[in-house]
Amino acid sequence: MAKDKLVREITAMEDDFAQWYTDVVVKAGLIGYTSVKGCMAYKPAGYALWENIQKELDRRFKETGVENVYMPVLIPESLLQKEKDHVEGFAPEVAWVTKGGLNDLTEPMCIRPTSETLFCDFYQKEIQSYRDLPKVYNQWCNVLRWEKETRPFLRSREFLWQEGHTAHATAEESHERTIQMLNLYADFCEEFLAIPVIKGQKTEKEKFAGAEATFTIEALMHDGKALQSGTSHDFGDGFAKAYGIQYTDRDNQLKYVYQTSWGMTTRLIGAVIMVHGDNKGLVLPPRLAPVQIMVVPIAQHKEGVLDAAHGVLDRLSARFRTKIDETDNKPGWKFAETEMRGIPLRVELGPKDIENGEAVLVRRDTGEKIAVPLDSIEDRAGEILESMQKEMLERARAHRDSHTYVAANYEEFADTITNKPGFIKAMWCGDQACEDKLKEEFAATSRCMPFEQEHLSDVCVCCGRPAKKMVYWGKAY
């Protein structure tokens, strides 16, 4: 039977999570492969997710006074090299343009891996006086990093993102904006993507190349691996000094600006798949879903069925992103297809339902079937979608909490990281040597020093010396 065949094509996540993931991104029609190594083609169902993320994030940005701009895709080598840590961090992973038209370039240029250098160059020219501050700019664009191992959405050579770059008069203001955007990211993940996150600060080892401090939101995937889902960097006046970005203040003194940057990428789509997906395919939170409701007529050749189905479609379309599947495929195939594509709600409508003045609503996340009177179908669909959005977040939070462990000492850490995929909360002395050791021994990285600190013990989980911070550890994508 068609339905079984389609479902059979996905590897079960318990058997091979990586293969399950690949199956879902392909079978749900999110991406296609290309002849360009390490790059992917976003198909309509995949790109529509990015469009919805973009629309919602952009709206939230603009509410906080962000303005969109656009800087060049190329960075001259000399510009990249002005901030020492930054160039060391990025130079090994950029692509170099050495020829333009028919001529060799006198100076190579790289394709932007991130645009701090370009914004600094721009701000250096634009900012003269305190009246020019703050600048709260953002751009939506593509960036390129020459990754060796790539996976759709999670790590690809080219990816799409937004990068905010701001300039402020004081350190307080830049710090405030850094935290404001981190909070915005966290709220967005929870409210829109139904993904709960841990907010915290990166360690020195893990912070962004050139930043004074990096803040992060960390999410837990279904397989117990962590995914860094958004970062916000406070640069202090480090870049300003490297690029000479100064302004004349009210007191007529020449001062350096303080800067931030913050970004979210298409890897969020990978997070949605790995947090909510199941063995039938994608499961999309209703607010994100490009198609929220699919109407599936049953026995559509019978008189009145298609008419009734279109009546329902029209009414639902006034409030929800709704489609109808009136292809000549079997209902079982259509059901499997809406499930594979993660459409939150399916409306089944056949001759009997019509006779009873009802339709059957099927929730994608729980599979629950709910018979609903046709005359209140919009309200009931709205209620169900709202519940689903809320419960998906709750389930994801419950999963994360039940996969968050405490390790009081090295043995517990070793046991947990080896046998229990998830976050590990453990104390840390603050010494990078311990981070290095845990990474080498267990491929575990410090995810963040969470804002909500707990006192688990007095000593570092690795070296036993006095502890300074509680850290979330984990294996990460």
Added chain:
Amino acid sequence: MAKDKLVREITAMEDDFAQWYTDVVVKAGLIGYTSVKGCMAYKPAGYALWENIQKELDRRFKETGVENVYMPVLIPESLLQKEKDHVEGFAPEVAWVTKGGLNDLTEPMCIRPTSETLFCDFYQKEIQSYRDLPKVYNQWCNVLRWEKETRPFLRSREFLWQEGHTAHATAEESHERTIQMLNLYADFCEEFLAIPVIKGQKTEKEKFAGAEATFTIEALMHDGKALQSGTSHDFGDGFAKAYGIQYTDRDNQLKYVYQTSWGMTTRLIGAVIMVHGDNKGLVLPPRLAPVQIMVVPIAQHKEGVLDAAHGVLDRLSARFRTKIDETDNKPGWKFAETEMRGIPLRVELGPKDIENGEAVLVRRDTGEKIAVPLDSIEDRAGEILESMQKEMLERARAHRDSHTYVAANYEEFADTITNKPGFIKAMWCGDQACEDKLKEEFAATSRCMPFEQEHLSDVCVCCGRPAKKMVYWGKAY
């Protein structure tokens, strides 16, 4: 006085149109210069224009069934070379990536100058059956062409655009889609940008590299030069044959697909500036304008003025994109500033106006001042903006028509092209030698063979042999 000073900074367009243009793009805050040769920084006021163009075009696309996707930014050299005419057209003007990370690439890749090759590669993998057709895909992205001479918006190495790429079962269908998109472009220009266009077909000499036929919309700028504002290409099955894109039809035969592509770019912003702008700066058509109304309180230190202005702001904001200028600058400065930035309507509100229960509305295009009762200000503002949108189109059309000339023979052509900037309608034999000659002699190019043909004479304006087509000629950006 501040106002005079600001205005003095723009060169008059009669004195030096090119300098006037540069002054406007800089003083209106549309662009900033960067350290990246031939590339520009889009500042908030410039990028907001592109965002509005994008939103409206995207809406119109989707109404015709277009779906958005995203293909890689890099094209391997071997992929670029599959279609002979296409590679000849583009190879001389692409940027080459030869190094990724720390290693030289075994195969160079270029940054996309356009993405036919990537879409063909993708369609070749995706399309198997007639059930997979049509594909009506579009992407919004950046592209790069290694131009030698660049001008903001009109010609820059990197620009932003949309490129639609479709695949169809039949030649009829691909031709229909080509014309459908050209009509959509023309309607968009007239209805949204208030720019009238001539629709027609490009000659063999001017058509897109690899196309069977290229269609274009041509607009006339204030200085009498033409601007190609959007193109739509019918590829027939040429690319399909080069890239092996075949499908199994209902009759079980293997057939090649028929393709189209069509694009509009950020140069539209240049068109808006050069069609509508004046010596006070930018003039934006109301539908495009990011800020449609600016409220300017007069004597704002006086009691009640700012309160009243905010009352007006709140009411107008419910229906229009409205801002208030309550900086401590002088009113004259504020007026000049709203004029420079092209804001369609200014609301002046001072103590006397408030006493009279009125406000003064000032149209950006005509400078007309209209006293309006406060209690009907939304309706009156709406009417004025509607009239302005309509009259801007009419004025642009009148300007174009009064700068469109007929040349019956070589002498008339020579006289007109030399002394009267504008379009020249003239008959053509169809021989490329004549196009080459007119280009060499007068730097005049064939803009298009318009759909609306007229019979002006029996002979070619250049060689005197029998004429085949009426052609629009002109000097172009």
